[in-house]
Amino acid sequence: MAKDKKHITYADAGVDVDEGARAVDAIKEAVAATNRPEVIGGLGGFGSLFSAAALKDMEEPVLVSGTDGVGTKLAIAQLLDRHDTVGEDLVAMCVDDIVVAGAEPLFFLDYVAIGKLRAEHVAQIVEGIANGCTKSGCALVGGEMAEHPGVMEPDDYDLAGFVVGVADRPKMLGAHLVREGDVILGLPSSGIHSNGYSLVRKVAIEGKTVEELRKPLVELGGQSLGNAVLEPTTIYAGGLIRALKAGAPIHAMAHITGGGITENLNRCLPDNIDAVVDRLATDPTSPDGFGQGPAWDVPPVITYMVREAGLTPDEAYKTFNMGVGMSVLCASEDADRVRELLEAEGLKSFVMGECVAGEGKVVYR
DSSP, X not given: OOOOOOOOOTTTTTOOHHXXXXXXXXXXXXHHXXXXXXXXXXXXXXXXXXXXXXXXXXXXXXXXXXXXXXXXXXXXXXXXXXXXXXXXXXXHHHHHHHGGGTOEEEEEEEEEEESSOOHHHHHHHHHHHHHHHHHHTOXXXXXXXXXXXXXXXXXXXXXXXXXXXXXXXXXXXXXXXXOTTOEEEEEEOSSSTTSSHHHHIIIIITTOOHHHHTSBOGGGTTOBHHHHHTOOOOOOHHHHHHHHHTTOOEEEEEEOOTTTTTTTGGGGOOTTEEEEEOOOOSOTTSTTSOSBOSSOBOOHHHHHHHHHHTOOHHHHTTTSOTTEEEEEEEOGXXXXXXXXXXXXXXXXXXXXXXXXXXXXXEEEO
């Protein structure tokens, strides 16, 4: 008589296919809301379809792609069991990287790796991604939800995103257009955005209870530390593309992410130009010595982190965005026009410096 064999299903191994199907159903409406006219079909296929017919109207269409994640900001979202904003962070990190070339984001795909899949949990994450796509004007055309039992803890997850955009090569922005005398405009950040969170966690999160993180703080304007550090990253791409289409004469842009102003603004400079940035404190007697620059406000949560970590100004401007999420470079005679067109798209701006003869570096004044 044959020996009985064990019957072990995929669910027994930790992967719930039915819950995965429920998760897909839960996100269909949010995904459909991001559709552009070029999207062909919907969720469910093996590959996502997107018409390239509009590219024929360009002189020399160039596809511009980018991929990124959210980093250790996710650990704070998981600690506070709040997952509705990190999807926007994911989109922002991708689309605002490619818009600096003047590329319009076309479509986005996401990858969600999670220890134990729960449909409602994933729906919050993907709805945030859909919100980000709507703000940037790109379509969420597909993605992957991967359950990793035994590899990740049940409540752990990680996110990655991938965006494809297009630019007409003769109209592309970049260092080749930057000239001595150009003005550097800054677009305000909403807070820390999605970089520097390993330091944030070490100096301000570790050792605190969830209750402490949810307590309003006077130094944060009455906002809790948890809400302040989970403030979603501002998405600039949609407004910037609309301003460019309206004729904004922009030369170059820099997305201020990991490495702060110091390590990002130089990426849009030619070898013979320096970016001179004003960062003098209005109150040199303040505890950190540079609480507010002459042209823009530093969000309280960033000032808080700088103080808690004891950073010098040089260290701070190489770690956090210091209130500048995107820098825009243009000719000095065009600055007012550019600012007007940005303002029309809901993007406030301020003058943060100028371009001078140099060696392709960021220097502070």
